[in-house]
Amino acid sequence: xxxxxxxxxxxxxxxxxxxxxxxxxxxxxxxxxxxxxRVAETVEYSKGTIxxxxxxxxxxxxxxxxxCISNLIDVFExxxxxxxxxxxxxxxxxxxxxxxxxxxxxxxxxxxTVKNNAVREKVSEYxxxxxxxxxxxxxxxxxxxxxxxxxxxxxxxxxxxDVNTIVFxxxxxxxxxxxxxxxxxxxQQLGFSxxxxxxxxxxxxxxxxxxxxPSSTTIDTDKLFEKISSALFAxxxxxxxxxx
Amino acid sequence: xxxxxxxxxxxxxxxxxxxxxxxxxxxxxxxxxxxxxRVAETVEYSKGTIxxxxxxxxxxxxxxxxxCISNLIDVFExxxxxxxxxxxxxxxxxxxxxxxxxxxxxxxxxxxTVKNNAVREKVSEYxxxxxxxxxxxxxxxxxxxxxxxxxxxxxxxxxxxDVNTIVFxxxxxxxxxxxxxxxxxxxQQLGFSxxxxxxxxxxxxxxxxxxxxPSSTTIDTDKLFEKISSALFAxxxxxxxxxx
DNA sequence: GACAAAATTTGACGTTCCGTCATATTATTG
DNA sequence: CAATAATATGACGGAACGTCAAATTTTGTC
Numbered sequence: 001x002x003x004x005x006x007x008x009x010x011x012x013x014x015x016x017x018x019x020x021x022x023x024x025x026x027x028x029x030x031x032x033x034x035x036x037x038r039v040a041e042t043v044e045y046s047k048g049t050i051x052x053x054x055x056x057x058x059x060x061x062x063x064x065x066x067x068c069i070s071n072l073i074d075v076f077e078x079x080x081x082x083x084x085x086x087x088x089x090x091x092x093x094x095x096x097x098x099x100x101x102x103x104x105x106x107x108x109x110x111x112x113t114v115k116n117n118a119v120r121e122k123v124s125e126y127x128x129x130x131x132x133x134x135x136x137x138x139x140x141x142x143x144x145x146x147x148x149x150x151x152x153x154x155x156x157x158x159x160x161x162d163v164n165t166i167v168f169x170x171x172x173x174x175x176x177x178x179x180x181x182x183x184x185x186x187x188q189q190l191g192f193s194x195x196x197x198x199x200x201x202x203x204x205x206x207x208x209x210x211x212x213x214p215s216s217t218t219i220d221t222d223k224l225f226e227k228i229s230s231a232l233f234a235x236x237x238x239x240x241x242x243x244x
Numbered sequence: 245x246x247x248x249x250x251x252x253x254x255x256x257x258x259x260x261x262x263x264x265x266x267x268x269x270x271x272x273x274x275x276x277x278x279x280x281x282r283v284a285e286t287v288e289y290s291k292g293t294i295x296x297x298x299x300x301x302x303x304x305x306x307x308x309x310x311x312c313i314s315n316l317i318d319v320f321e322x323x324x325x326x327x328x329x330x331x332x333x334x335x336x337x338x339x340x341x342x343x344x345x346x347x348x349x350x351x352x353x354x355x356x357t358v359k360n361n362a363v364r365e366k367v368s369e370y371x372x373x374x375x376x377x378x379x380x381x382x383x384x385x386x387x388x389x390x391x392x393x394x395x396x397x398x399x400x401x402x403x404x405x406d407v408n409t410i411v412f413x414x415x416x417x418x419x420x421x422x423x424x425x426x427x428x429x430x431x432q433q434l435g436f437s438x439x440x441x442x443x444x445x446x447x448x449x450x451x452x453x454x455x456x457x458p459s460s461t462t463i464d465t466d467k468l469f470e471k472i473s474s475a476l477f478a479x480x481x482x483x484x485x486x487x488x
Numbered sequence: 489g490a491c492a493a494a495a496t497t498t499g500a501c502g503t504t505c506c507g508t509c510a511t512a513t514t515a516t517t518g
Numbered sequence: 519c520a521a522t523a524a525t526a527t528g529a530c531g532g533a534a535c536g537t538c539a540a541a542t543t544t545t546g547t548c
Binding site for chain 4: 295301
């Protein structure tokens, strides 16, 4: 009983030790510098032990990705619980997503790494399933808000069949934007504004296209951004300010 | 003179030989199966010779990416020359992009691989610059159409400052959508429709948000999709039908 | 055409890193 | 305390990258 649970706790704790060591290596020197030997050396266990926890380097990296998605779920849940219009709550998700990615650019990069087929090939089935479950959880939150908007009339009932399309639209827009932002394409040099600004504007325009009330043309969007981010993401904002 | 140009031609031809061998390997067995030794064996030159053309495996893969972007530029240029409203021409870009990615899913995956920092680190400066130039060319085409829309009044002049934001919005939406489509996330299982359909709908809604005339609410969008794709991308459509 | 110099090609080799597995060590149980 | 089970270890095999001295081919000159 006690023995068993102590054992399990030890295993879990070591797993976390490995994960945080890996994350540090990843953040400080990038994917190529993260090697299983280095991880083993850092946590002072042998490589074999690391492989008792993770079936491959890619499996380890995927676990880090799962962690990030869990963090994002927190962000999404906070947004979900915001007391405002459905549109504000939905926008809050996007804002949270943007801020999280600004704060942890490496995390998003890492999640994207796992999407790469060459990497994905080597991740264990089990871990892939875990990631999928987490992603499903995230889309469910987004979907709920869209559905509530239809139910309360903020979104026209004629869009009932578009719930998934709307979720997908915002998802793809944010996902694409943040990936472009990260991928060393010199957007600023190409004449583009900071991505968070463009994204906020575009998301609003997109939702206006669906006539999700209240339209962004009737309100001060800068103020709304400010309001939501200070209400829900004060910590993130502070950290971001410190970073600059 | 002749000698010099013959030499250069030989080099260029061999480079193409290497690239197409690499592409085949990549398409048939994925990134991990693509090795420099295998490429060398396939083209019947030694590895050293391959390295005279490409500074690393990643550099070779990046060259393949550049090829894909060149193909996309063709697509974009066709769209640019379409004789229709500015909105139709801009939409044509998106349609072309979607179709190209449907037809060559591996290509898009490959371009994305190069965006990954772990890969990018190892690409030569020269090749990165080449890719950047090509990407710049693409955004310029998109930007031109938006500008023309403003000039002719299809888009309100108040959006003059948003030209880049509009280009970025469509780009990110399409880019994100197609990446999500490729990344083994079982979208259909999660209840989502085929990505090309959602993307077409969302792009229209987005442009409606900017009130780019004529609004999608006043026309039959299915017909428009049909019209544009058969006018500009008949070849691609045929190939897609054959593939099914 | 012969020979020297320059350019190019070659593949064996050094290195890095992954993942395994026989052996050593520690823990559990009777 | 001894036998057995569970776990940890790191030396090792293998795959792939990228290099470079030597071999080969091409170019240039007389």
